Amino acid sequence: MxxxxxxxxxxxxxxxxxxxxxQASNEKNVTVIHGExxxxxxxxxxxxxxxxxxxxxxxxxxxxxxxxxxxxxxxxxxxxxxxxxxxxxxxxxxxxxxxxxxxxxxxxxxxxxxxxxxxxxxxxxxxxxxxxxxxxxxxxPENLRNYFFFDGERIDHLSRHEDNEEIREAVKVIMDLEIIERGVKHTEDVKKEFQKEWASFADEETKQLLTQQDSLKSQRQELVGDQSQIRQNIEYRTNQIQDIDNQLALVKGISEKQQERKDIEEKLQSQKDALSSTQINLRKTVSKQGYLAPTHLLASKLNEKLSNIDVSQKEPFPELTKSLIQSIIDKGVCICGDDLCEHKTENLKKLLETVATDNQNASMNTLKTQIDMVLDNRERFLEVLKENERNEYQFKESIVDHENKLEEISAELSNRQYENVPDLEKNRRAYLDEVAEYNKKLGVIEHKIKDLDLKIQEVNTQINKQQQIQEKAKLAKRRLDTCEKLTSVMGKIYSLKEEEVIKDLQEKIQEVYAQFLRKGFKITLTNDLHLEVRNHYGERVALSQGERQITSLSFIGAIVDIARKHYQKKSSDIISEGGIYPLVMDSPFGALDSDHRHRVAKGIHSLSEQIIVVVSTSQWKGEVEDAxxxxxxxxxxxxxxxxxxxxxxxxxxxxxxxxx
CATH class of the missing domain: 3.40.50.300 (P-loop containing nucleotide triphosphate hydrolases)
Known part of the structure; x- marks a missing residue:
């Protein structure tokens, strides 16, 4: 546009x-409107x-x-x-x-x-x-108007935690990902209609299965909604905890204690990750090799029975095998080289009836060797099991120790009468408790979803086994299957396009931010579409109003530029990608100092095909006009x-x- x-x-x-x-030419794409x-x-x-x-x-x-x-x-x-x-x-x-x-x-x-x-x-x-x-x-779209017609002094909201959903929506719509998302939704709606049509032709058993399938999917959808809400709650509380930590880090006399807590929390998380990995290894080991645990009892009984067997008493020639004798008979030649006469052949045939198929001594020795190998494997399994159990115990002890230290720090800060530290610490502990409770609920919901997925899979298998006689039912089933495949394909396309867009957007935001901001802060667009700014030490920083304005402006400029480039390089008209958008800005330099004004003015013209700037004389004269x-x-x-x-x-x- x-x-x-x-x-x-x-x-x-x-x-x-x-x-x-x-104006919207390649070289002269800026229109300036001066006004006091x-x-x-x-x-x-x-x-x-x-x-x-x-x-x-x-x-x-x-x-x-x-x-x-x-x-x-x-x-x-x-x-x-x-x-x-x-x-x-x-x-x-x-x-x-x-x-x-x-x-x-x-x-x-x-x-x-x-x-x-x-x-x-x-x-x-x-x-x-x-x-x-x-x-x-x-x-x-109307809900994106503030990205293209904005007051430069009021756009700092995009750099705050709570606006990632707004950012996500902007990325989806501007990059035309919403078209694919709508396609998935519409296909799902059509699929439901085809499913009803199929059910109307199906036999009674299939109807019951389809009703059961619909009920299970409804339960799953409700759980997924609860899961999404809980995750948002966790994210919101986690951001509040981070904000409190940032405030505590700025309080004189508290910063060292806050840094100590941060170090302990990092160690605690590391121990929890190690514990989780150890428990996963433990489950895998028991699942794959748990059968070895009682094998020593079976081996003892087998060895006892084998020791009581005297092969020489039961077999006249224990070292001979049927295969060897049969080979001599077939060739008609003795192992000494003489031809077999009729009498010798008859004797060999009688001997063949009394000899075992395999060499009995060799078979017994092989069995004993295999038993020894099983017992060796059992010993190694038990050693690995004990090692994992020791590690699990040590990690649990370490976790308890770190949690106790954190509790002591929290108690100490709660008693410090610095500014509003006790209130901040009280809120922090309450938020942590809420996050812990949310995580418990999340675990229960995830378990229920997995259980429902298994039930849905089982019902789907039963449905697929049902034979539909009527041609209309078969046609409806083919349509339903086509919708299933189409939904799956569009879902994969969406994921790939979203990944590509976020990657391109991340690179462009970093490029624009480095150009606009004087400080060497690094901006990151996370996978859940948060804008995060960190200093040289990797710590999140509290931004000034001007820095927040530059952060938001960098995002807007980057997404407009990426949308333009995707639109210009699109390979087909099947799925539209991006588009050309203007930037209409009122007072974009108001909260910026002289250097930052120059930086923004120098680079912003290249981010859009059309720049419209409404500016006062005080903001225009000097570095902005020159750039x-x-x-x-x-x-x-x-x-x-x-x-x-x-x-x-x-x-x-x-x-x-x-x-x-």
Whole structure:
């Protein structure tokens, strides 16, 4: 989406029609709008929001029509206010006009009317769209408007813990991952319909199985919802604990004790991980080799029986085997080389009936050797078992020791009368208890989900065994199977695309952040889409307002840039990827010092095809003007007319947009 022009007519303090043309060329992609405080910068930013979505963040949002236009109109005359934007999206030209009008009676407007008209250019003519709200939200969703039309001094919220869901939603929508997600959901809905259709043709047993399957899946879905909520609760409390730790680390006289606790917590986690690994190894060892434990009893009985067997008494020739005698008979030649006569052959055949199939002595020796090998394996199994049990005991002791130390530190801090340390520590302990309780519930839910998965798998197996005779039932079953496969494929595509987008976004955010921020902090976009900033020591840092503004601006700029690059390199039109988006910013340099202003101004033009900046003189002059100058296509000035400095009919407040 790129803007070509915006026209404001009687919108707030903009009297009459005022127009701005925007630039979006490769070299001159910046449009600068200069305005002092009170000149209408915020109103201009809100004009974009109002025209696209019918909402504003302005005070007295019900009073949108210019006061002077109402005052100047004669009684019974119609007064109209509108905002019209011309823009393009994915090579399609649009004109959107939203208006409000009313008839003046006395000093008020009555019979208010609202209208919206969206047209697109196709086949050499402009055509009207019957669903402008849906189309606008398809092009640029309303819930993402603050990413593209924002007050630079109020965007620091993205760097806070609680906004990762907002970030996740932005990534999904801007990168068109939401299309795949909707596809999965719609396919799931269709699958349910096909399943009902199949069930209507199925026999009674299959119907019962399908009902059971549906019930199990509903239970699982409910548990997954509970699981997701608990994980969010854990994440929220964990972030609160981290915030408390950061506050305690700044309290003089407490920081050393806080660092000690941090070290112990890291060791505790290491011991817990080691314990978990040991217990997993223990279970695997017992599962694979547990059968060896009682083998010494069986070996003792076998050896006793073998020692009582006298092969020489039962077999006339214990060393002979049937295979050897049969070979001599077949060849007709004795082992001495003489040919066998009929008499000798008959004797060999009689001997063949009395000789064992295998060499009995050899068989017994082999069995004894195998018994010894089993016993050796048993000894090694018991040694490994004891070693794991010793490690398990040691890790448990170490964990208890570390937990006791942490409890002592917590108790000590609770008694320290520094600032609000006791209250912070009290809250910290309460949050830790909540996290522990959440983790217990999470374990129970995960166990139930695994149990349900096994039951669902078993029911699916039984369903697959049912033979459907009717052709309609078979067709419904094929459709159902196709939906299953399609859902699986789209799920895999989504995971791969999400992984690719997060990787690209992570790299771009780091690149932009390094360019914008003077300090050598490192920014990370975690897999659960948190923005984390850490110092040289890997510790999370408390950011100033200006640093939070740069962090949020880096994310917005990075996602706009990545969306553009994905859109430009897409290989097919089957699944759309990314898009072209503008950045419309009001006062993006207000909370920044001189160096950071220069850094942001120097690099931000390259992050989007179109940059629209609304800025005051104090923010513009100097380093910002110098950095932006090579990329400016158009410049405008918001000229404020103060009624106190005017006479006669012109003594009213309004803002005029003048091209520079």
């Amino acid at each position: 790129l803007f070509h022009k915006i026209s404001l007519n009687n919108f707030r303090q903009y009297y009459g029609e005022q127009t701005i043309q925007f 405080n009170g000149a209408g910068k915020t109103a201009l930013l809100n004009a974009f929001n109002w025209s696209l979505y019918g909402i504003t963040d302005l005070p007295d949002s019900d009073k949108m029509i210019n006061n002077y236009a109402v005052e100047k109109a004669t009684d019974g005359r119609k007064v109209e206010m509108y905002v019209e934007v011309e823009f393009e999206s994915k090579d399609v030209q649009y004109i959107l006009r939203r208006s409000v009008s009313g008839t003046k009676y006395g000093k008020e407007l009555q019979n208010m009317e609202n209208s919206i008209l969206l047209q697109y250019y196709s086949g050499g003519q402009w055509k009207k769209l019957s669903n402008p709200k849906v189309e606008v939200n398809r092009i640029l 932006f100058s090579p990329y400016i296509g158009n410049q405008y000035k918001l000229s404020y007319h103060d009624p106190r400095q005017q006479n006669g009919d012109e003594a009213f407040e309004y803002t005029e947009i003048k091209r520079m």
